[in-house]
Amino acid sequence: MILATWNVNSLMVRLPQVLDWLAAQRPDALCLQELKLEDKAFPLAEIEAAGYRAAFSGQKTYNGVAILSRGEPQDIQRGIAGFDDPQQRVISASVADTNNSSGPLRVVCAYFPNGQSIDSDKYQYKLRWLAALTDWLRGELEKYPRLVLLGDYNIAPEDRDVHDPVAWKDQVLCSAPERDAFRGLIGLGFHDAFRRFDQAEKSYSWWDYRMMGFRRNMGLRIDHILISTVLADRCTACSIDKAPRKLERPSDHAPVIAVLE
């Protein structure tokens, strides 16, 4: 089965691209971030017409996350339990596992805070958010061993995930506390699906709109799919689909896709 994540940077603007991509890729589940719309504006009819159901948690202007799946998402949970946050950044749901009879997969879709800069209050919020997410996921993994965490992590885990590691050294998205937090998630019992396979050098999932970032491949790998240990051996591929980044009016992020056999 195919699981994917895509920060669409406004679902209203990107909806035609999302519908085209669903038709072309036929993922079993697609996690979306940065919807930038309220729930009452969520384009449910268009998505259902494309053969998908949806769980979503939106807000005005910023943030907003959704899980689209071919079957009805079950046991939907919004946010991080025990972490009050008006920013809509996390949604979880159970989706049918098409290749296994031992129960559904638990999908957690997350839009990690950006942090702005390491001397910003938003960076402190990011670190608190990361700690809360980690604590919460420790329990979720016990409850749902077949768990996948997909989303825009706003963390480039290693220097090889950064087009210019010298310029980005100790900057937000690359700082040691953020990378420590990423490793902390791995330490709970996750595997970075992308790094389980040979990949081209300079593989990124986000490129700045400015300075011809995409054409010059000035990017970062900040969108990730972490799969729990019991699922890891079923993962047969993981890739970044750069095609949508080449369209007119693209998101600044490209989708990341994982295949579970």
Added chain:
DNA sequence: ATGACGGAAGTTTTCCGA
């Protein structure tokens, strides 16, 4: 040089993203 580009809110400019 802290710019650029893109989206949203909403109005001629600001905030935010990464």
